[in-house]
Amino acid sequence: MKATFIYCFFALFMWLAMPSKAQSIKDSLFVPNIFTPNSDGMNDVFKPLFNFESRIQSYKMEIYDRFGIKLVETTKQNFSWDGRTTGGMPCPDGTYYYNIQLTINSTKLEHKGFVQLIK
Numbered sequence: 812m813k814a815t816f817i818y819c820f821f822a823l824f825m826w827l828a829m830p831s832k833a834q835s836i837k838d839s840l841f842v843p844n845i846f847t848p849n850s851d852g853m854n855d856v857f858k859p860l861f862n863f864e865s866r867i868q869s870y871k872m873e874i875y876d877r878f879g880i881k882l883v884e885t886t887k888q889n890f891s892w893d894g895r896t897t898g899g900m901p902c903p904d905g906t907y908y909y910n911i912q913l914t915i916n917s918t919k920l921e922h923k924g925f926v927q928l929i930k
Contacts, residue, residue, distance in 0.1 A: 839861060839862050839863050840859060840860070840861055840911075840922060841859065841860040841861075842859045842860075842909070842911075842922070842924055842926070843857060843858075843859075843926065844924070844925065844926055844927060845926065845927040845928075845929060846892075846894070846926060846927075846928060846929075847928075847929050847930060848893050848894035848895075848901075848928065848930065849930045855893065856891035856892060856893050856894075857874075857891065857892040857894070857909075857926050857928075858889075858890070858891035858892070859872070859909075859911060861888070863915060864888060866915050866916060867888060867913050867914070867915055868913075868914040868915065868916075868917070869886075869912075869913060869914040870886055870887075870888045870911075870912075870913045870914075871884070871885070871886050871911070871912045871913070872884070872885050872890065872909060872910070872911045872912075873909065873910045874892060874907055874908070874909050874926075875907065875908045875909075875910075876902070876905070876907060876908075877905060877906055877907075877908075882896045882897070882902065882907070883896065883897055884897070894928050894930075902928060903928075904928055904929055904930055905927075905928060906925050906926070906927055906928075907925065907926050907927075907928055908923070908924070908925050908926075909923065909924055909925070909926060910922075910923050911923075
């Protein structure tokens with residue numbers, strides 16, 4: 812657990828050290844690949860971080876389970892997922908897939924990936 816925290820801290824530090832003029836969405840977006848919603852105060856939520864938040868004109872994030880069933884959909888940029896469905900049901904350990912769609916300066920961008928939920 813300690814190694815995960817150190818890795819996330821290092822990745823966040825590297826992301827904050829990036830130049831403000833990004834070449835692509837991947838250069839300006841930090842998305843954790845693991846979180847542990849076990850209420851221990853460390854990595855309890857899944858939340859993408861941006862260094863261009865003020866320039867976002869539209870935002871949408873969807874989270875799916877391994878069967879392709881949509882669990883969460885949000886248009887709130889500051890949304891953090893606690894490992895529950897929108898109905899409040901806790902999700903089991905496993906791999907979940909996200910799709911982030913946003914518009915910056917009238918340019919539509921998309922970023923897809925996965926996150927591991929471990930309790």
